[in-house]
Amino acid sequence: MAKPRAPELYKRLRAEIVLGRLAPSQRLRLEDLRTRTGSSVPTLREVLTRLSADGFVIAEDQKGFMVAPISVENLRELADLRKLVEMEALARSIEAGDMEWESRVVAAHYKLSRSEARMQAGEAAARDDWKRYDWEFHQTLISACGSRELLSVHAMVFDKYLRYQMLFLTFRGGIAQAEHQALREAALDRDVASAQAILSKHIEGGVAHALAAYADRERAG
Known part of the structure; x- marks a missing residue:
């Protein structure tokens, strides 16, 4: 069987970190990863170095690699950065789409709303679909912004923000559903101000929900 190439392995390990399958602060031992992925050690080093440069992994002198830790401060910083980038891209996209x-x-939005309904019904299997379609909806909204660099920065920030949501399964039920519906309508109505206000509220609500879940986890030990 052919060994995975670096770009494929990068996507796989980044997804495992974002989805919480590789836990925060988890040590990434090259031999374990080599056995599990079928990749060579040089390729793994290349990929982990790139993940470190992108902020998903920490490279420690003489200690190897570990998954980036999480913190309240980091979540708030990511949320602020996401708002800054996504609101600008959303405005451009609404104007040009x-x-x-x-x-x-x-x-x-149709796919997202269907997966949200499944989450509301308590289907645990809908978890990954829900976040994939949430990502797709937000990416689609800003896809007409006309800037590859803006989209690239947003994708990086969104994945780091998404990691917190996946770790704490911060689904806000009907509130998030209503915000997504309102965001869709404002975008299609070409109402930039309303769309940005809804998006800002949506992100802030998600952060508050995630912080509450984080506090519950800390109290539980």
């Missing part, structure tokens, strides 16, 4: 963009927004 064409009919094809509108149809993609509608389709992305």
Whole structure:
């Protein structure tokens, strides 16, 4: 079987970190990763170095690599950065988006709303679908912004922010559903101010929910 190439392995390990399958502060032992992924040690070093440069992994002198830890301060910083980047990209996208963009927004929201309904019904298996479609919806909303660099920065920040949501399963139920619906409508109505206000409230609500879950985990030990 062919060994995975560095770009493929990067995506896989980054996804495992974002989805919480590799836990915060977990040691990343090269031999364990080599056995599990079928990759070579040089390729693993290359990938882990790139993940370190992107902030998903910490490289420690003489100690190897570990998954980046989590903290309240980091979550708040990521939320502020996400708002800054996503609100700018959203405004540009609403102003420039064409009919094809509108149809993609509608389709992305449909998938998200269906997965949210499954989450509301208590389907644990819907967890990964819910976050994938949440990511897709927000990415689609800003996809017409006209800036690859802005989209790239947003994808990086969103994944780091998403990691906290996946760790604490911070689904806010009907509140988040209503915000997504309102965000879709404001975007399709080309109402930049309303869309940005809804997005800001949506992100702040998610942070508050995640912080409450984080505090509960800390109290539980």
